[in-house]
Amino acid sequence: MKKLIKLLIVISSLIMLSCGLDRSNPLDPAGSHINTPKKVTGIDLSSSGQGAIDKFVVISWTPLPEGDANGYFIYRSRSYDGTFDLIAEIRNREESLYTDNYKIVTGPYFYKMSAFVYLDEDNPNDNERLEGPLNRPGKAGIVVPQ
Amino acid sequence: MKKSIKTISLIICLIIIFIQLPAQGFDINKFSDPKKYGWDDYNDRAEYRKDLGERQELLQLYEIRTKSITYTMAKSAIFPGWGHYSIGAYSKGHTFLTGGVVLAGAGLYFYSRSQDYYKQYKNASQIDVINSNYDKAEQNYNTSMIFLAAYVILWGYNLYDSSESTERYNAELWNNLMNKRFDNVSLTPTGIEVRF
Numbered sequence: 603m604k605k606l607i608k609l610l611i612v613i614s615s616l617i618m619l620s621c622g623l624d625r626s627n628p629l630d631p632a633g634s635h636i637n638t639p640k641k642v643t644g645i646d647l648s649s650s651g652q653g654a655i656d657k658f659v660v661i662s663w664t665p666l667p668e669g670d671a672n673g674y675f676i677y678r679s680r681s682y683d684g685t686f687d688l689i690a691e692i693r694n695r696e697e698s699l700y701t702d703n704y705k706i707v708t709g710p711y712f713y714k715m716s717a718f719v720y721l722d723e724d725n726p727n728d729n730e731r732l733e734g735p736l737n738r739p740g741k742a743g744i745v746v747p748q
Numbered sequence: 749m750k751k752s753i754k755t756i757s758l759i760i761c762l763i764i765i766f767i768q769l770p771a772q773g774f775d776i777n778k779f780s781d782p783k784k785y786g787w788d789d790y791n792d793r794a795e796y797r798k799d800l801g802e803r804q805e806l807l808q809l810y811e812i813r814t815k816s817i818t819y820t821m822a823k824s825a826i827f828p829g830w831g832h833y834s835i836g837a838y839s840k841g842h843t844f845l846t847g848g849v850v851l852a853g854a855g856l857y858f859y860s861r862s863q864d865y866y867k868q869y870k871n872a873s874q875i876d877v878i879n880s881n882y883d884k885a886e887q888n889y890n891t892s893m894i895f896l897a898a899y900v901i902l903w904g905y906n907l908y909d910s911s912e913s914t915e916r917y918n919a920e921l922w923n924n925l926m927n928k929r930f931d932n933v934s935l936t937p938t939g940i941e942v943r944f
Binding site for chain 1: 862866869870872873874875876878882885886889893897900
């Protein structure tokens with residue numbers, strides 16, 4: 603009896619060890635040759651001044667070196683922990699500035715940024731790109747004045 | 749030529765038979781002993797026949813009520829505990845059935861969760877989402893494997909125990925039948941019952 607139970611435990615353990623979940627996502631760096639994009643740093647925010655009719659927020663950052671990114675994503679939210687919506691895709695790695703003037707009104711705005719790399723840099727495809735870790739600007743957000 | 753072969757084989761057979769006969773030690777006295785079965789008179793013989801008839805009846809009853817080990821094990825293999833129910837071991841049946849349902853249910857629940865996270869992992873394109881979903885999928889998958897392994901152990905033990913319990917059930921059945929046969933006086937809810 604004890605032998606039978608031991609045998610069953612061994613068989614079950616072997617089954618458990620032999621089975622596992624494959625890292626089958628082609629964009630997973632642990633399962634493919636793709637490099638993880640680096641975190642975007644040096645993010646800074648500035649806004650249009652007092653009394654401006656067309657209000658805007660300027661986001662600037664330090665461009666990542668070649669090989670670490672192919673472009674950037676910019677997200678925006680009206681609250682610190684709210685839902686961040688994608689507002690821009692910048693396909694130029696050397697870019698370091700973006701002006702957000704889409705429906706900007708008086709009030710606080712919060713941003714996040716990330717970099718991305720294409721799975722195949724020679725044939726860039728928007729459906730096959732890996733997005734890196736998200737990062738916030740040095741200051742939490744910016745208040746656009748009236 | 750053929751005739752000579754036949755004759756030789758016949759002689760060999762006869763020799764073998766004659767050699768074997770004394771070896772068996774045929775006892776003519778024992779063979780002709782009228783008391784060899786322990787019967788002193790006709791009544792003894794009649795009693796013996798009656799006893800034999802009763803035993804044959806018991807055997808028939810036993811064969812009707814006995815359970816096949818293969819049959820109970822097959823039932824237990826389909827649903828843990830089912831074999832135990834068929835031999836009246838309800839407590840064990842409940843335990844195995846409940847244990848089986850709980851372990852298999854938990855295993856399938858965690859497996860299903862792991863597959864949900866795995867789908868999200870496969871569709872993700874952001875590194876944090878990829879890692880987070882893969883970790884959750886793996887964690888749920890491992891948990892499901894632990895429950896399913898425990899289910900396999902329970903299932904195996906249930907099979908083993910159904911075989912053992914059926915053997916015990918059959919032995920007890922025979923003993924009960926024998927006891928009932930010899931137990932002519934029994935206490936019933938309506939009083940004392942004496943069977944002749």
